[in-house]
Amino acid sequence: MKFLFLLALPLAAQSFTPVDEAGYQKLVQSQKGSVVVIDFWATYCKPCRAEMPQLVKLEAKLHAKGMRVVTVSADEPEAMAAAKKFLAEAGAAALPAYVKRPKDDDKFIDAIDPKWQGALPALFIYDRGGKKVRSFIGETAIADIEAALQKLL
Amino acid sequence: VRTALAVLALSCAVAAHADDLSIGSPAPADFEVTAADGSHAAFASLKGPVTVVAFVSAKCPVANAYLQRMIDLYKDYSAKGVHFVFLNSNSNETAADLATVFPVYKDPNNRAADLFGAQTTPEFFVLDNVNAVRYHGAFDDSQNAARVRVHGLQSALDAVLSGRAVSPERTKAFGCSIHRVRHS
Numbered sequence: 648m649k650f651l652f653l654l655a656l657p658l659a660a661q662s663f664t665p666v667d668e669a670g671y672q673k674l675v676q677s678q679k680g681s682v683v684v685i686d687f688w689a690t691y692c693k694p695c696r697a698e699m700p701q702l703v704k705l706e707a708k709l710h711a712k713g714m715r716v717v718t719v720s721a722d723e724p725e726a727m728a729a730a731k732k733f734l735a736e737a738g739a740a741a742l743p744a745y746v747k748r749p750k751d752d753d754k755f756i757d758a759i760d761p762k763w764q765g766a767l768p769a770l771f772i773y774d775r776g777g778k779k780v781r782s783f784i785g786e787t788a789i790a791d792i793e794a795a796l797q798k799l800l
Numbered sequence: 801v802r803t804a805l806a807v808l809a810l811s812c813a814v815a816a817h818a819d820d821l822s823i824g825s826p827a828p829a830d831f832e833v834t835a836a837d838g839s840h841a842a843f844a845s846l847k848g849p850v851t852v853v854a855f856v857s858a859k860c861p862v863a864n865a866y867l868q869r870m871i872d873l874y875k876d877y878s879a880k881g882v883h884f885v886f887l888n889s890n891s892n893e894t895a896a897d898l899a900t901v902f903p904v905y906k907d908p909n910n911r912a913a914d915l916f917g918a919q920t921t922p923e924f925f926v927l928d929n930v931n932a933v934r935y936h937g938a939f940d941d942s943q944n945a946a947r948v949r950v951h952g953l954q955s956a957l958d959a960v961l962s963g964r965a966v967s968p969e970r971t972k973a974f975g976c977s978i979h980r981v982r983h984s
Contacts, residue, residue, distance in 0.1 A: 689974065694977070723943055756972040767976060
């Protein structure tokens, strides 16, 4: 029995919580009190994969000041095994991991940011009150992300 | 030098782009593109009574997932008189990468992408005979062809060709960001 529990533990630690428009709002609200980076990524997105380990390092550096990183995978169901594998390899398995599963991607993207077409990577910063204060669409230097965060911490 | 080029090639945040064109507004017309053979062409000379402007990439897996669908649409609607202007705005790609499939033009310094406010590959605009934007958005609503419910681009073309209102006029989908040059 104990053996079975140990087998299940790594899988549970890397599971993705499905999120739609309402779930995303709940996610943002649940992080109130922290400055949060919500990182939309996908296994097919090369710059997203390059950015992930940098975000992990940044989170470790700024964690004590109240900064958190949450990941949202935009992968299709067929890619979730690869997504789990990637997060583990990138050292990001401990970060809260969500996956987009709205009824309609179009409305989901628009609800998060009306100016966002759905391009990845996309990274949104929320202040401690849960208000979105910055959107970074496309590849962004990690120094620019840190500078935006430092103003809020 | 490589580092300097990499820094130069870093994409800009969305704030550096033009806001996307609203439906019904005039499309940008005054810019040049470069063919795979290096020749230049005025965008205005490539347009037809109905024009699809498609921002594409040879390296983006999402754009590649749509390649066969784009080829099929290109063949079917070229026969109906629609002109297609495929643009590669990525600073790390050439026009020749996809040019054997359909004619692809290079968008130097992602000027067209900036003028149109395009962020993603693949991303599409449909222009009518008075150069008004009638559709902006995704090819359809699923990267997996088996799960498609809304054929946004094709529906828009059918509507414009038959003089009907386009619905939906504006769609969004996940894709790769356009790899822009940095404008200082």
